[in-house]
Structure formats: C-alpha cells, structure tokens
Amino acid sequence: MNDLMDWFRDNLWAGWGLLAMALAAAELLTLDLTLLMLAAGALTGGVVALVLPGLVWLQITVALITAVATLFLLRPTLLAKVRASKGYRSSLDSIVGSKGRATAMITGHSGEVKVEGQVWEARSFDPTITIEEGEEIEVFSLDGVTLSVYPTNRPLTQ
The missing domain is CATH 2.40.50.140 (Nucleic acid-binding proteins)
Incomplete structure (x- = not known):
C-alpha cells in the first residue's frame, strides 16, 4: 500500500488522468456538460504535473482556472449549439x-x-x-x- 502511495506521489499526472477519465465517464450519466468541463480542468492539471511534477500548487491552480473558465465561457456556447441543433427536444x-x-x-x-x-x-x-x-x-x-x-x-x- 505504501509503494502505491509513493508511486502516485511520484506520478501525480496519473492521478489527474484517472480523475479526468472518471469525470468524463460520469458526464455520460448527466449530459449537461458540467462534469466534462471539470474533466478538462483535471486534464490540464495532469499536463502540468507531467511537465512540472514538483509544483502541486501550480497543478491545482491551473486545473481550477481551466475548470472555471470552461464552465463559464465554453459550456454556455456548447449548450446553445446543442439546443439549437435540428431535432433537439428538451425533456420538457x-x-x-x-x-x-x-x-x-x-x-x-x-x-x-x-x-x-x-x-x-x-x-x-x-x-x-x-x-x-x-x-x-x-x-x-x-x-x-x-x-x-x-x-x-x-x-x-x-
């Protein structure tokens, strides 16, 4: 168990990647694009962890900034495109x-x-x-x- 924790500490990018995959998979259950935007944040945190493995504070900061930016800038645009597409019917x-x-x-x-x-x-x-x-x-x-x-x-x- 200790070896596994040491490995994750040394390869934090893998943890970020697992988090990104879990969030993306959970998005398939909700289909409202929120979890997908959070997955994008986790993915960028993983990229920073791959490039700068010792700067955990920077990984978290980049992940948070990306998640918030995509939630408020990208998600509304994507939802508008989906709702405007031909054949779309809301649950209502x-x-x-x-x-x-x-x-x-x-x-x-x-x-x-x-x-x-x-x-x-x-x-x-x-x-x-x-x-x-x-x-x-x-x-x-x-x-x-x-x-x-x-x-x-x-x-x-x-």
Missing part, C-alpha cells in the same frame, strides 16, 4: 403528447394534472370546456410550467 418539450389524469378540476384558467408521475399546473386547451377531476387528458402544449390539456374521451372542438 417531450411531455407534449403525453397522457395523464386530472387531479383537480381544470378550466380555461387553472387546474392540475398528473403526467408521467409529476403534478403540473394545467388549463384547458379549449377555455369553454371544463375537465373534471379523474378524467384522462392529453397534453397539447407547454406554456412555461403550465400544461395546456384536453380530455381524451371527448372530440376536439377547436
């Missing part, structure tokens, strides 16, 4: 077309539904229709955090 947009159930009476102005296990504010797609509690609904659109819904057991009138 994917709720359109889902079916659910009214958990309170729904009017053209207010109401509440449960869709995919989550409770949402809702209003009737057709303001002249009232949807009773317990009726099945379909989500037509999303306006902020309010769903525009219509009962599935009635023909669409609008």
Whole structure:
C-alpha cells in the first residue's frame, strides 16, 4: 500500500488522468456538460504535473482556472449549439403528447394534472370546456410550467 502511495506521489499526472477519465465517464450519466468541463480542468492539471511534477500548487491552480473558465465561457456556447441543433427536444418539450389524469378540476384558467408521475399546473386547451377531476387528458402544449390539456374521451372542438 505504501509503494502505491509513493508511486502516485511520484506520478501525480496519473492521478489527474484517472480523475479526468472518471469525470468524463460520469458526464455520460448527466449530459449537461458540467462534469466534462471539470474533466478538462483535471486534464490540464495532469499536463502540468507531467511537465512540472514538483509544483502541486501550480497543478491545482491551473486545473481550477481551466475548470472555471470552461464552465463559464465554453459550456454556455456548447449548450446553445446543442439546443439549437435540428431535432433537439428538451425533456420538457417531450411531455407534449403525453397522457395523464386530472387531479383537480381544470378550466380555461387553472387546474392540475398528473403526467408521467409529476403534478403540473394545467388549463384547458379549449377555455369553454371544463375537465373534471379523474378524467384522462392529453397534453397539447407547454406554456412555461403550465400544461395546456384536453380530455381524451371527448372530440376536439377547436
């Protein structure tokens, strides 16, 4: 165990590399690019460790500066490009077309539904229709955090 610690102390670049790989792998679970930016910081810390192995304070400083810079400068640009790409649908947009159930009476102005296990504010797609509690609904659109819904057991009138 002591030999392993000595080896890592002498080859700190490997520790930085393992950290970068772990963060990059964890990014695959989140897909929000935050962990990837932290992995970039760890990678630059590893490069500094490879070139200047004795300056741990410089390795940490470079890693932190890189991580913060990529988080605030690169990540927003990359997220904007991803969200603007053809065919992108956010998780909120994917709720359109889902079916659910009214958990309170729904009017053209207010109401509440449960869709995919989550409770949402809702209003009737057709303001002249009232949807009773317990009726099945379909989500037509999303306006902020309010769903525009219509009962599935009635023909669409609008």
